[in-house]
Amino acid sequence: MRIFSGIQPTGRKHLGNYIGAIVQYVEGQHRAAEHGDVGIFCVVDLHAMTVAYDPAEMRARVYDTAAILLAAGLDPERCIFFRQSDVPEHTELAWHLGAITSHGDLNRMHQFKEKSARQRDLVSADLFFYPVLMAADVLAYRAHEVPVGDDQRQHVELMRDLAQRFNARFGDELVVPELLVPATGARIMDLQAPDSKMSTTGGTAEGTVYVLDDAKTVEKKFKRAVTDSDDPPRIVRDPAKPGVTNLIDILAAASGRTHADVEAEMASARGYGDLKLATAAAVNALLDPVRERYAQLRPDEDALEAVLGAGAQKARAIASETLVDVRRVMGVGPRP
Numbered sequence: 001m002r003i004f005s006g007i008q009p010t011g012r013k014h015l016g017n018y019i020g021a022i023v024q025y026v027e028g029q030h031r032a033a034e035h036g037d038v039g040i041f042c043v044v045d046l047h048a049m050t051v052a053y054d055p056a057e058m059r060a061r062v063y064d065t066a067a068i069l070l071a072a073g074l075d076p077e078r079c080i081f082f083r084q085s086d087v088p089e090h091t092e093l094a095w096h097l098g099a100i101t102s103h104g105d106l107n108r109m110h111q112f113k114e115k116s117a118r119q120r121d122l123v124s125a126d127l128f129f130y131p132v133l134m135a136a137d138v139l140a141y142r143a144h145e146v147p148v149g150d151d152q153r154q155h156v157e158l159m160r161d162l163a164q165r166f167n168a169r170f171g172d173e174l175v176v177p178e179l180l181v182p183a184t185g186a187r188i189m190d191l192q193a194p195d196s197k198m199s200t201t202g203g204t205a206e207g208t209v210y211v212l213d214d215a216k217t218v219e220k221k222f223k224r225a226v227t228d229s230d231d232p233p234r235i236v237r238d239p240a241k242p243g244v245t246n247l248i249d250i251l252a253a254a255s256g257r258t259h260a261d262v263e264a265e266m267a268s269a270r271g272y273g274d275l276k277l278a279t280a281a282a283v284n285a286l287l288d289p290v291r292e293r294y295a296q297l298r299p300d301e302d303a304l305e306a307v308l309g310a311g312a313q314k315a316r317a318i319a320s321e322t323l324v325d326v327r328r329v330m331g332v333g334p335r336p
């Protein structure tokens with residue numbers, strides 16, 4: 001059972017990324033190793049180039065993200081951890097998959113619609129092609145599972161379609177991967193606007209909790225979280241109560257409990273203030289050690305570069321084999 005996931009080096013990583021995805025990577029690397037396979041995790045710098053970005057900042061953002069993932073518990077001895085642009089097989093496979101992707105497939109992607117609407121000057125062709133590169137990321141490794149947050153559902157659906165289409169047309173070379181979203185925390189919402197997902201680019205500054213925010217800032221953001229005016233306050237999950245539901249989800253995910261446990265424990269709370277404080281405390285307990293390890297790891301860019309470089313070699317060894325098969329069945333490249 002092989003696992004693959006990717007994460008963008010853009011901006012700072014937030015609690016949604018952490019709970020929705022990073023926690024699953026760390027768990028996935030152990031689960032894959034226990035099954036005699038490997039978890040493969042990638043900082044996707046090529047995906048970050050699809051919107052306006054600053055070239056002078058890109059490498060630093062890759063190091064930031066790599067240090068967060070290592071601090072969270074990715075172990076380069078146990079998993080394969082690398083930078084996407086170090087493995088050119090991803091872009092080659094994306095081109096090949098583009099041959100069986102329709103313009104209509106890509107036009108339907110919600111994330112393209114959202115992101116293109118936000119671009120001020122250029123909507124790049126790469127932004128449109130983004131889901132194909134993402135499919136190539138996973139299919140190049142013949143991965144079985146893709147741990148992601150809920151917002152990546154449609155992209156994973158497309159990569160499954162492309163793998164099936166490829167296999168039907170050229171022969172069974174690719175693995176059709178399964179989506180893996182966490183039971184709790186697949187969609188962490190903005191604390192100030194709980195109808196929208198927490199997001200670095202689309203969210204509110206006050207409602208977005210960053211992994212590297214200090215403990216005081218985290219507490220302040222939770223204390224100010226939007227709830228509702230139910231009187232008496234009801235600490236239950238309910239679609240009509242998005243703020244309270246989000247806090248329950250965060251508290252459950254951060255403390256490794258179920259929603260029901262959290263609701264039962266909070267039944268005796270005096271008000272939403274108790275829920276907010278308990279959630280802030282659980283989040284700080286989760287992130288304190290990550291921030292500490294990050295502070296040790298981030299300054300040593302040579303060491304981070306060495307980890308990513310060694311990971312890229314292992315990744316390439318796998319992806320290049322897939323590409324030999326893909327080229328052969330597609331009829332490109334020299335005679336086998």
Ligand code: TYM
Pocket residue numbers: 004005006007008009015016017018019020021044047133134135137138146147148149150151152155185186187188189197198199
């Ligand atoms: P990215 O970098 O935007 O986000 C990384 C992961 O965080 C999850 N996520 C969330 N989960 C819960 N609540 C939220 N509010 C929230 N916001 C983000 C995302 O679902 C994601 O899992 N396209 C991908 C990167 C990618 C990739 C891949 C993923 C490139 N190639 C191959 C899987 C497989 C992305 O933009 O992630």
